[in-house]
Amino acid sequence: MALRLFLFAFSFLILTGAYGQIGRGDRLSGANFATRSPVLGRHGMVATSHPLATQTALDVLKQGGTAVDAAIAANAMLGLVEANNCGIGGDLFAIVWSAKDRKLYGLNASGRSPKGLTYAQLKTILGDQKQLPLYGPLSVSVPGTVDGWYRLHERFGKLPMPQLLAPGIRYAREGVPTAQVIAYSWEVARKRLEAAGNVISEFDNFRKTFLIDGKAPAENQVFKNPDLAATYEKIAKGGRDAFYKGAIADVIDRYARRTGIYLRKEDLAAHQSNWIEPVSVNYRGYDVYELPPNGQGIAVLQMLNILEGYDLKSLGHNSADYLHLLVEAKKLAFEDRARYYADADFSKIPLSWLLSKEYAAQRRKLIDPKRAGERIDAGVQALRAGETVYLTVADDEGNMVSLIQSNMLEFGSGMVPDGLGFTFHNRGTSFNMQEGHANVYAPGKRPFTTIIPGFVMKNGEPLLSFGVMGGAMQPQGHLQVLCNLIDFGMNVQEAGDAARFSHSGSSEPVGTLMIDGGKLALESGIPAAVRTDLKNRGHRMTDTDFFGGYQAIRRDPVHRIYEGASEMRKDGQAAGF
Structure with missing residues (x-):
């Protein structure tokens, strides 16, 4: 009885914010508001929003993989452990510093709207609505992430893709404990999507894939996604074409037709990412780059x-x-x-x-x-x-990658294609419906997107990869x-x-x-x-x-080391060697 009263009182203190009276401790050096010192490494560095993704990328670097190899492996892992925020149903952007070429490369791996849905058709469907719905069939555009992985790997990768996807496949089957911030956000997203049920034409697949007894996985609760493991295996074996032209594309096409999504296999087959030039301004002697x-x-x-x-x-x-x-x-x-x-x-x-x-x-x-x-x-x-999710990796050869990947809103459209283990993003909701506007909807067009990787150069040398x-x-x-x-x-x-x-x-x-x-x-x-x-x-x-x-x-150009950081607002980790 005493233990039960203690646990009740302990929970009450947390719920009522009593811990707001407890201040943070004092650091011996550096700014007192900082949660820790920067992480240091000579040969490689990784910073992601989840420790398992960071450790996966670090393992890849130690196996001889490049920064891009490690970033792909980390992104695949994040699609499992932080599925609310990212996954292969979404888009990807990256800025890569190639030490060999001494050049920055930009990649736009965002998808386009369905070619079979015209502006006039969409206008008729929306009726009096002035904006596209946040969730459901009309919010879905082509997912660009998988093609982005392969375009990055083709140019900057070294280890085979099956090796990079293997950790994500293993943990998707074995299960992973759910981190604190992710558990909170997952449940908030579940409630929001449940409330939008009248817009989401098919929601049973989401419940089966991402909920446990009707709720988001709680903090420390083990979450498994065997469907995602099987999908990753198909991609590892069949490459990007498995997703955009093969068996996965067939499942997506059938699901889309059944649920009112206008995406078709032809849209997937036509998709390609684009290499683009990063743009910059000089700010007080620093060249800041964005896409x-x-x-x-x-x-x-x-x-x-x-x-x-x-x-x-x-x-x-x-x-x-x-x-x-x-x-x-x-x-x-x-x-x-x-x-x-x-x-x-x-x-x-x-x-x-x-x-x-x-x-x-x-x-x-x-x-x-x-x-x-x-x-x-x-x-x-x-x-x-x-x-x-944002992640960054640097390797022993001096290559650095700044990569960002997203579902747009948490769990995107809320729609999960049959047996594939991921949600379609809802980036299509970002179009404007006003004729003549730069961002107005059109078939085969990329919508405005919010996800941005960042990079900084100083005196012609790479200085900072961040997001x-x-x-x-x-x-x-x-x-x-x-x-x-x-x-x-x-x-x-x-x-x-x-x-x-x-x-x-x-x-x-x-x-x-x-x-x-x-x-x-x-x-x-x-x-x-x-x-x-x-x-x-x-x-x-x-x-x-x-x-x-x-x-x-x-x-650090003076000591020739990397400094890594991951802040306290997420569950993340920076680690190097």
């Missing part, structure tokens, strides 16, 4: 250009003056994001102007240092001219991490652990407009006085939001 649209990476570059005109360090880290400038720069960049970011095959994007210092100077003049902007237009000069997961938070996270590193001199771990802001409510590529300045959330590590100051400037404060999840590898 061009259909992603949102150039928003980071636009914000950096705007902020370069201020002495941020003199304002003080996370001061009201500092945060106000970052939020206002975000609003400006996101208006351009809402209007111009789209599939470059369908829309001419004025990249050179958007990324010019001249344009940034014009936009900078729109910031009122004492008042939050409520409604902002995209740049008229430019008119003339989107849940996720921050989480929809519209991603550019904001990239920006804050970069300012932490460059303006405030934080190390790679501190840069991710420092408290963040998250601004929501900006105009979006799907057609929504910001008319009230949006909402601003601050993590608890930012003082209450700063919150009050920002509120007095007109920022609409909110208590809750998502602040992302960060991994990074920094190359």
